[in-house]
Amino acid sequence: MELEERVAELERRMAALESGDRAASPVGEGDFWALEGLKAQLAEAGAGDGGVLFTGAVRLPTGEQYEWQDGALVAHQMADDWSEAAEPFAALGHPVRLRLLREILGGRRTAAELAALEEIGTTGQIYHHLRQLTGAGWLHTAGRGRYEVPPGRVVPLLVALSTART
Structure with missing residues (x-):
């Protein structure tokens, strides 16, 4: 097929x-x-x-x-050290970070576009969340003030979200 x-x-x-x-x-x-x-x-x-x-x-x-x-x-x-998974999971453990990821996957990629969203917080708070997501590997910077979910993390992110609903 x-x-x-x-x-x-x-x-x-x-x-x-x-x-x-x-x-x-x-x-x-x-x-x-x-x-x-x-x-x-x-x-x-x-x-x-x-x-x-x-x-x-x-x-x-x-x-x-x-x-x-x-x-x-x-x-x-x-046999693996599961503690290595703590940071990526912890980064997903905040509603604002999940919203930012959804918005970035949906096409809002710049910090300015994200800051314009309602109920997302101050610019400083947004940058804090973006740093957390970047540090955990869920985001990377793709130029000045522009963020993307790395291609190898798109499906794992959606899988992680799916497992939270079952």
């Missing part, structure tokens, strides 16, 4: 999910097509403890498109 067909099918399924129609057909074979593919790869690799996979194809309101995937073996995750 070509990428355009796959994206069109995903858009159709998303529209069905948003409308409450749970009878939408899955993109792949069976209800857990991604999970079944992951399990097959884990079996081939002899990873008996399992693994996780997340992926996404995103078109932002600005027209930018991102395709991304990542996976990890459970054994490696359990």
Whole structure:
């Protein structure tokens, strides 16, 4: 199946999910097509403890498109130092920072555009939040007073937000 067909099918399924129609057909074979593919790869690799996979194809309101995937073996995750995740998660733990990220993904990229938003705080507060997000890797500067979510962080950001809702 070509990428355009796959994206069109995903858009159709998303529209069905948003409308409450749970009878939408899955993109792949069976209800857990991604999970079944992951399990097959884990079996081939002899990873008996399992693994996780997340992926996404995103078109932002600005027209930018991102395709991304990542996976990890459970054994490696359990052995990692989880404290390294504290700063990126902490940076997402403030409603103003989440709003700033949403606005930046939506096309408001300059500090001046962000400062014009209602209920976002003073210019000093905005810069404080932008520094926190930049330090945690959720943003980077793309010129004078202009901010962007790095391409490799767009899908992980949306995944993190999705996990907070389940």
